Amino acid sequence: MIRSMIRLGVILALFAGLACAGLAVVYSITGPVIAQQQQKDLEAALKAIFPDSDGFSDITPELAGPDPKITIRNGYVMKKGGSTIGAAVKAIGPSYSAGAVVLTGIGTDGKVVRAVILELNDTPGLGANAANPNYFVDKPNKITFMGQFAGKSLGDPFTAKGDVQAITASTITTQSIAAIVKASGAAAKAYLDTTGGAK
Amino acid sequence: MSRRLSVFLQGLVIENPLAVIMIGLCSALAVTTSVANGIGMSLAMTFVIVASELIISLFRKLIPESIRMPIFIIVIAAFTTMVDLVMKAYFPELSKAMGVFIPLIVVNCIIMGRVEAFASKEGPLDSTLDALGMGLGYTWVLVGMAVVREILGNGTLLGFPIMPESYQPILFFVLPPGGFLVFALFISLNQILKKKWLESPLGCPDPEGGK
Known part of the structure; x- marks a missing residue:
């Protein structure tokens, strides 16, 4: 019983770990672009209010x-x-x-x-x-x-x-x-x- | 007709996820107020279902029966988050318009349903075809509903005014009750198509494929 629970836990952790790794890769690529985009949006909006x-x-x-x-x-x-x-x-x-x-x-x-x-x-x-x-x-x-x-x-x-x-x-x-x-x-x-x- | 082709075609009309299986409806009714949203949602959802069905089908023998649900959710959530990040980075306008519905793809019953009913039992090629069929079936109903609702309810198509100046938009169609009405019309349209399809040579009952 305990052994099967540990086995299931380990399998679940493995899947979660793989998913994390995938997300980390995508995030490291898109993260700077998103930050840049938000900064650009903010500057444009501020400029629109106070030209x-x-x-x-x-x-x-x-x-x-x-x-x-x-x-x-x-x-x-x-x-x-x-x-x-x-x-x-x-x-x-x-x-x-x-x-x-x-x-x-x-x-x-x-x-x-x-x-x-x-x-x-x-x-x-x-x-x-x-x-x-x-x-x-x-x-x-x-x-x-x-x-x-x-x-x-x-x-x-x-x-x-x-x-x-x-x-x-x-x-x-x-x-x-x-x-x-x-x-x-x-x-x-x-x-x-x-x-x-x-x- | 080959079995593979029939797996792919199932999702388009005969087992259309929206009009026949009737799952994943709340986001479908919510985003179809404009065509651009409908297209964005369909593409995002099609990508997530294809990627999730493929991955889960590849790993299906390694996923223990008792914890399959959490694993499905992890896989679907990972792909949805990727779509969300990519859209935020490269299509910020679309991402803003879609708002909360992209993260909600995680709990879209169509993906969960197909992963559970199909991808966890069948091979990767069949699963990908099933996912593509379901994705396209979702797409045509969603975009169709959005076209009707945007033209009647807002007088525009993809944001461009196409109705004459004097046209007073019927707000009813962008509100939830209008969504239900248009959805009902698409269910009946799909029923007509289904009947025609089953009578045509394409719809010949296939002993293996037509489940």
């Missing part, structure tokens, strides 16, 4: 989010010619299907510069329209769902169908994204206030 910036530095450990459901992943302070022009915060929060990742840029005046969705798995045609550049919540002015956050003051309530225009039939997505933007904004503003934007 004037000429550099950024990581301030992740100094940030604290006000909402326990929304996790602050990373934060960056954006520089231009040595002076701070704002901060960008990447945060993940619950949305309709899975977690949504949003990058929010806050200017030194405490207003949202721009917010961009990095990851969203909500229903195509509904919630996914939050990230669709051709879906306008304000059709005459061609303002996209994320576009409406630009210039918004952090003191606003950020409620769906209130001061945030909702995506048709997707109030949950609307509210979730708005909450992530608000929480990220608050974290970034707290940082900018304590450092006086002079760091």
Whole structure:
């Protein structure tokens, strides 16, 4: 009985070991490419929010989010010619299907510069329209769902169908994204206030 | 008809994993909201099933009966993780669109079912053919459903608008109930094909292959 259990255990360990070896090989090839890809995505996203910036530095450990459901992943302070022009915060929060990742840029005046969705798995045609550049919540002015956050003051309530225009039939997505933007904004503003934007 | 060919053809219509065996449905209904997702999911799933059936068939005599399930899961999970990593590295856009469904291939019942019912008993060549047949059977139903749902529900095909400007997308089709409806239509389509197939010379009952 014991012997057969040991035999089965050893066989299982052998299979697991082989699988590990295979995965290690694939990971060692793809790992650097994935890291590079993520770095490129991040730089492109930061550049899209602060086109004037000429550099950024990581301030992740100094940030604290006000909402326990929304996790602050990373934060960056954006520089231009040595002076701070704002901060960008990447945060993940619950949305309709899975977690949504949003990058929010806050200017030194405490207003949202721009917010961009990095990851969203909500229903195509509904919630996914939050990230669709051709879906306008304000059709005459061609303002996209994320576009409406630009210039918004952090003191606003950020409620769906209130001061945030909702995506048709997707109030949950609307509210979730708005909450992530608000929480990220608050974290970034707290940082900018304590450092006086002079760091 | 040769036995090998019939092993391969089984999965396409007669034993289509989605429309006849009806397993692996939840991810199928979830990803068919757009054609690009459908194609990505089908390719990933076909790769994993072919690789897993081949490996398990090669090692089938070394796998003790009592611990076959954990070993199957290890093999399937290893291949799925490889697909996930490769997609993240070289097709980041597709990987983002597929989200959680790639890791979920691990628990896709089609792969587990075919590994258990076929690859653990048959030789490597037959197992590969079975896996290819099942993979293609999965692919045509998945991509077909995605085409119908994306055109009707979003007015686009592969992201390009193809319906006239005035067309108001029927959101129903991208929502789960629409998915069930379209799936039901594909089950009936497959039944018609199956009937035609069995009447044609291709479908002659084969004493060895037609299980």
